[in-house]
Amino acid sequence: MKFGIQATSVHGRETPPAQQLAEHREILGAAEEMGFELLGCGQHFLGEQLRYYQPVPYLAHLSQFAPRMRVATGIILLSLVNPIEVAEQMAALDAITDGRAVLGVGLGYADREFRAFGVNRKTRVGRFEESLEVIKKLWSGEPFEHYGKHFEIERMEPVTLPVQDHLPIWIGGQSVKAVRRAARIADGWYAPPFPTHKGLVALREAYLEEREACGLPTEGDFPVRRELVVADDRETAIREADLRSRGRFETYLKMGLGTDLDSHAGEFGGTDVEDLEERFILGNAEECAERLLDLERRAGMTHFVLKPQWPGLPQLEAMRQMERFAAVVELTRS
Numbered sequence: 001m002k003f004g005i006q007a008t009s010v011h012g013r014e015t016p017p018a019q020q021l022a023e024h025r026e027i028l029g030a031a032e033e034m035g036f037e038l039l040g041c042g043q044h045f046l047g048e049q050l051r052y053y054q055p056v057p058y059l060a061h062l063s064q065f066a067p068r069m070r071v072a073t074g075i076i077l078l079s080l081v082n083p084i085e086v087a088e089q090m091a092a093l094d095a096i097t098d099g100r101a102v103l104g105v106g107l108g109y110a111d112r113e114f115r116a117f118g119v120n121r122k123t124r125v126g127r128f129e130e131s132l133e134v135i136k137k138l139w140s141g142e143p144f145e146h147y148g149k150h151f152e153i154e155r156m157e158p159v160t161l162p163v164q165d166h167l168p169i170w171i172g173g174q175s176v177k178a179v180r181r182a183a184r185i186a187d188g189w190y191a192p193p194f195p196t197h198k199g200l201v202a203l204r205e206a207y208l209e210e211r212e213a214c215g216l217p218t219e220g221d222f223p224v225r226r227e228l229v230v231a232d233d234r235e236t237a238i239r240e241a242d243l244r245s246r247g248r249f250e251t252y253l254k255m256g257l258g259t260d261l262d263s264h265a266g267e268f269g270g271t272d273v274e275d276l277e278e279r280f281i282l283g284n285a286e287e288c289a290e291r292l293l294d295l296e297r298r299a300g301m302t303h304f305v306l307k308p309q310w311p312g313l314p315q316l317e318a319m320r321q322m323e324r325f326a327a328v329v330e331l332t333r334s
Contacts, residue, residue: 001296001332004038004223004305005031006074007062009050010313020051021061023315027308028065030322034329038223038303039066040074040104045113050311056089063097070100072223074190074305075172077108079124080117083131083151087138088160090167099163104190105132106172125181126150132169132185139167170223179203183210191224193307196278197295200224204299223303224295228281230288230324237282238273244310245276285324289331 007024028039039062041055059071071093076086086103094101107124108114114121130148137144138158145155170190171182182189189207191200204222211218229244231237276282281291292304306325308318 001292001301002037002303003031003034003329004040004069004072004303005036006225006305006307007039007041007058008307008309009042009044009047009052010309010311011051012047012049013051015051017051023309023318024062025065026315026319027322028062030319030326032066032068034322034326036066037069038072038102038305039063039069040072040223040225040305042074043076044110045077045080046116056093059101060093060096063093063100070102071097072102072170072190073104074225075104075106075170077113078105078131079108079128080113080119081131083134084138084153086131087135090135091139091160091162094162094164094167101162101164102168102170103135104170104172105186106190107178123150129181129185135169168221170221174199174203176203176206179207180210183207183216184214188221188223191222191301193225193227193279197226198278200226200295201299221303222299222301223305224299224301225305225307226281226295227279228288228306228325228328230283230285230321230328232284234283234287237280237284238276241276241280241282244313245280285327285331288325288328292328292332 005027007027011020039059041059041062042052043055044050044052055073055076059073063069063071073090078086090101090103105128107128111121114124119127127150130150133148134146134151134153137146139162141158141161143155143157144153146153168187170188171178171186172190172192173179173182174192174194179189189204191203195203208218227241227245229237229241231240281288283291295301308321308325309315
């Protein structure tokens with residue numbers, strides 16, 4: 001099992017941008033020392049509560065401070081944006097990072113974003129799948145033309161190509177339909193932190209079933225984002241998880257995430273102990289390591305992606321969490 005870090009958006013306009021950059025650089029420094037191998041960065045538009053910097057330029061900047069890590073867009077809202085621009089930006093990011101880029105994409109779920117981009121939300125699956133088709137053609141290096149429902153490209157021979165022979169594509173999603181789509185048309189499923197632990201395992205099984213049905217290999221990367229709090233004891237970890245999760249889950253629900261969740265998410269947004277334990281990995285270092293290894297065994301995850309920052313959590317506490325997590329990493333490797 002490898003480890004990744006998510007450069008999370010936790011600040012609004014009241015926080016100077018220089019502070020956000022400095023905090024992420026500090027976290028990356030600790031992650032590099034611990035041997036982390038993946039850096040992720042997400043995407044939203046028109047944020048009011050949280051400030052999102054767009055992932056490709058932000059990862060290009062942060063990659064300078066993590067020269068050994070792969071960099072993954074986690075995730076680009078592909079139904080909203082233009083696939084030609086995404087393909088060429090990702091090719092540039094791959095060149096900047098010497099072939100360490102991963103394209104993580106998803107449908108998007110916030111009605112406000114669809115309205116602002118003038119995209120009918122009902123067309124998002126069709127736009128998404130056609131966009132991936134366009135990106136793959138552009139990255140093939142072969143002459144092609146494309147006349148689809150949403151995009152038209154006259155015959156051309158692309159020259160703006162990734163450094164990698166095959167730049168990996170991961171699809172994020174938290175429903176059976178989403179993971180089966182990922183199995184058919186991508187290299188991997190990028191599991192978000194919203195399904196319960198049990199739901200994560202069930203969705204992984206659906207992914208593998210679809211891969212087998214399509215005659216595709218079942219090996220490969222399986223990056224998983226799970227919320228984690230490591231403390232001196234389980235009771236303290238539960239209290240800290242409760243404090244961190246309340247506002248964050250409410251933000252997701254207000255943005256419209258709830259419409260994309262199915263039974264594998266359980267009662268998303270709950271903050272009782274049972275719900276927290278179904279979504280978080282909690283406890284002391286030994287307990288957290290044990291639960292990570294159990295999820296690795298049950299779900300087959302290849303990467304665990306940590307989010308150390310939360311809205312309202314002081315940077316000092318986020319760095320203390322990184323220090324505590326170092327013990328978890330050592331225990332999983334011993």
